[in-house]
Amino acid sequence: MRKIAKLSIAVSTGLASLGALSLAPVLSTHATQPVTLTWMVPEDPLIDTWAKAVAKGFEKAHPGVTVKVLTPGSTAYGQKLLTLVAAGQTPDVFTDWGNTGIFTLVHHNLVLNLSPYVKSLPDHGAHIPEVYRKEFSINGQLFGIPWNSNPTFIVYNVDLFKKYHVPLPPTSWNDKHWNLNTLLEDAKRLTHNTSDPKNGTYGLVMQSGSDGSLAWLWGADPFNNKGGPEYSRAYHGAPISATYATRKGMVQAMAWLADLTTKYKVSPSQGVLNAMSTLGNPFFTGRIGMVEVAGGWLMRQAAVAEPKFHWAIAPFPYGPAGVNTGQREDNAFYIAKSSKNPELAFRLIEYATTGEGAEEFVQFAKGNPPYTGNKYFRQWENAVFQIPGISMTKSQFAQVFLGGIQHDYPDPGNIIDNATDFGNTFTQLMANVWLGKQSAAQGLAAVQSAWQKYLQH
Secondary structure (H helix, E strand, O other), X not given: OOOHHHHHHHHHHOOOOOOOOOOOOXXXXXXXXXXXXXXXXXXXXXXXXXXXXXXXXXXXHOXXXXXXXXXXXOOOHHHHHHHHHHOOOOOOEEEOOOOOOHHHHHHOOOEOOXXXXXXXXXXXXXXXXXXXXXXXXXXXXXXXXXXXXXXXXXXXXXXXXHHOOOOOOOOOOOOOOOEHHHHHHHHHHHOEOOOOOOOOEEEEEOOOOHHHHHHHHHOOOOOOOOOOHHHOHHHHOOOOOOOOOOOHHHHHHXXXXXXXXXXXXXXXXXXXXXXHOOOOOHXXXXXXXXXEEEHHHXXXXXXXXXXXXXXXXXXXXXXXXXXXXXXXXXXXXEEEXXXXXXXXXXXXXXXXXXXXXXXXXXXXXXXXXXXXXXXXXXXXXXXXXXXXXXXXXXXXXXXXXXXXXXXXXXXXXXXXXXXXXXXXXHHHHOHHHHOOOOXXXXXXXXXXXXXXXXXXX
């Protein structure tokens, strides 16, 4: 097991109505002495606003308690968290962000087992959907309380589809006609005048996914040699002892992705994409037909951008393996094992993720609290439909979004141990592939070599 100091160095380089749940009376409402809880949230202005509103409400409900909201000051959440850990300043409550996931946190003995706390709740934790309970548990013990969940889907510009007489995508995740072949053909019909930097349109922007998870559509995964993510024991906490970056499905998936730019010209080059991203998600320039996105982030960005065109969402497409599994961006809150006030810390998580805190998550962070039933989802859905331009019914929206939660698989970057080391290597060594300077096979060979060297140290 690698020491936390080494890990820090590596990181530096690189949903029935719930009402108000309450913890069993293990602690009085008033703190007997002044207490300060530290709560580290990701660097995002909307999440920061939500966290500060939660802190204010929690302090009012718990006289004598101060909640200090911390942000990393940059997008490098994982690096900042591990720096604080190394300095003996671990926040009482934090999340798995920036490739610092549950197995990294548990394997380094940083977080508390939350099962006893959850079992003491009136509903014994029944408000936590099974899909997340399974994701954030190890050997039947729950270590994280989910607060954020973003399935992957395709957002598309309805106006461009109508302008170029392209049929609109389906909303059912079971429609196998919505596949990569259809996606590509639609992208070609949506691509026009790309030599015009101000008015040209592109058909499609896709991503490789963490460590090449796009390959799941080909029935491949870099951490096993049998099939897709369901075969990778690393996604269940097992140490990674071998990698398979060069397996056939990986090469085919990354070659397909590169070809979108270098061969078919339906995706903008990295330079053009960067220019289109100066004000945020390039989709909101109105010049891209379809973009792969993580759901909650799209809605937060759309609320800020207030699109001047009509838009909607569609399921992730089926791939050659007959599956349409994308990566789902889930996050949980954890309590530091070093916390001197774990009961209060759990109360803070409970307050933030249910009742008033969940409603504020919808209001301020524009997010969907991932809990059993549809109370909070409907509140969030109503907020989404206040965003200009959305062009689909609420039932269609729910079909796509909730379907993604069921069809997708957790993001490898949020679950495997030492995810930063694997993720950074993949990103760096595949850069020339996207630029057309290397083949997918060459780039993945370099990734495989680097990963194996890492495992040998």
